[in-house]
Amino acid sequence: MSQEQVVRIAQPGAAEVMQLELVEVGAPGPGEVRVRHAFCGLNYIDIYHRSGVYPLPMPSGLGMEASGIVEAVGEGVSHLAEGDRVAYASQPVGAYATARVMPARCVVRLPDGIGLDTGAAMMLKGLTVQYLLRKTVPQGGLQAGDTVLFHAAAGGVGLIACQWARHLGLKLIGTAGSDEKCELARQHGAAHVINYRREDFAARVKEHTEGRGVKVVYDSVGADTWAGSLACLSTFGLMVSFGNASGVVPPVSLASLSANSLYLTRPVLFAHLATRESTQAMADELFDVVSQGVVRIPIGQRYALAEVQQAHRELEARTTTGSGLLVI
Known part of the structure; x- marks a missing residue:
C-alpha cells in the first residue's frame, strides 16, 4: 500500500476541475497488475471525459494511456512479470497518476528498442490508426x-x-x-x-x-x-x-x-481491445512499424503532472502538434 499522486475530478467542467490528490494504491488482485508510471499520454478523449461529453461516474480519475514498470502482478497474470517495461491504452480511466492498479489484459510489454516516452505517446493513437487503416x-x-x-x-x-x-x-x-x-x-x-x-x-x-x-x-x-x-x-x-x-x-x-x-x-478503439489476444496482435503490428522506423512518434509537448490544467487548455485549443505527455 502506498500513497500516490492522482489527478481527479469531482464533477465535469473546464480544466480547473482537475486536482492533484493523494490516493492509496494497494496490491493487484486476480487478473491485475500495479504499474509505476513514467509517462502518461494526453488524448482528446480525456477532454471528452473531463467535460462530460462522455459521462463518467463521479468522482473520477482521467487518462487512458501510460507507460512504466510493472511493480506487482496479480494471480492469473502470465504474460507480464515484475520489472517489465510496459505500456497500455485501456479502460477504466485513471492513467493520470504516479502509479495505479489496473486490468492486465490491455497492458503489453514494450520491445527493448522503444523508449518509455515513445510507448506512452503512441499506444492509444497508434492503436487507433491500426484499427482505422487496417480494419475500418x-x-x-x-x-x-x-x-x-x-x-x-x-x-x-x-x-x-x-x-x-x-x-x-x-x-x-x-x-x-x-x-x-x-x-x-x-x-x-x-x-x-x-x-x-x-x-x-x-x-x-x-x-x-x-x-x-x-x-x-x-x-x-x-x-x-x-x-x-x-x-x-x-x-x-x-x-x-x-x-x-x-x-x-x-x-x-x-x-x-x-x-x-x-x-x-x-467505431471505438476499446471494442478492438476487448481481449488480451486482440490487444497483443494490434500492438505487435504497431511495434513492428515503429521498430522499423516506418512510423516515428513525434512528441510535441511535455508537461509535469502538476501542469495538467495547462496541458488540457492547449490540447482543447488545438494548438498542439504530435503527441503530448505528462512526465511523472
Whole structure:
C-alpha cells in the first residue's frame, strides 16, 4: 500500500476541475497488475471525459494511456512479470497518476528498442490508426494507390496516420487548421494537405481526385466537418466518424447517405481491445512499424503532472502538434 499522486475530478467542467490528490494504491488482485508510471499520454478523449461529453461516474480519475514498470502482478497474470517495461491504452480511466492498479489484459510489454516516452505517446493513437487503416475500410478494402481523407492530420493520431498510410501505399489527403500544421502533415507523408480554415476542403478534395472523391473519410473533428466530409466521398464510400473535437455530430438523416450509396460507421478503439489476444496482435503490428522506423512518434509537448490544467487548455485549443505527455 502506498500513497500516490492522482489527478481527479469531482464533477465535469473546464480544466480547473482537475486536482492533484493523494490516493492509496494497494496490491493487484486476480487478473491485475500495479504499474509505476513514467509517462502518461494526453488524448482528446480525456477532454471528452473531463467535460462530460462522455459521462463518467463521479468522482473520477482521467487518462487512458501510460507507460512504466510493472511493480506487482496479480494471480492469473502470465504474460507480464515484475520489472517489465510496459505500456497500455485501456479502460477504466485513471492513467493520470504516479502509479495505479489496473486490468492486465490491455497492458503489453514494450520491445527493448522503444523508449518509455515513445510507448506512452503512441499506444492509444497508434492503436487507433491500426484499427482505422487496417480494419475500418470501405467496401472492397483499401489497396495501394487508393486515396483517403484524414482530418486533423497534424495531431497525434494524424501524424501517425500520414506515415502509416504512406507505408501502405495509400494517398492520404490531410486537413489541418494552419499552414504550419499542413506542412507538418506533408513532412510526415501526406500526399496532399488542405488548410480547412481558409479553403473549401470538399472542393479541394474533388480537385485532387479529378472529381471522383475518396473511398474513405476518417473524421475525428465532428460537427464542423460532417457535411463536407460526406461531400468528399465517392460512390459506395465509407464515412468513419471517430471523434468530436468540434462538437458532437447532430442526428443524421439516412437520406444524406443515399445519393452515393454511402456507408457510415462510428467505431471505438476499446471494442478492438476487448481481449488480451486482440490487444497483443494490434500492438505487435504497431511495434513492428515503429521498430522499423516506418512510423516515428513525434512528441510535441511535455508537461509535469502538476501542469495538467495547462496541458488540457492547449490540447482543447488545438494548438498542439504530435503527441503530448505528462512526465511523472
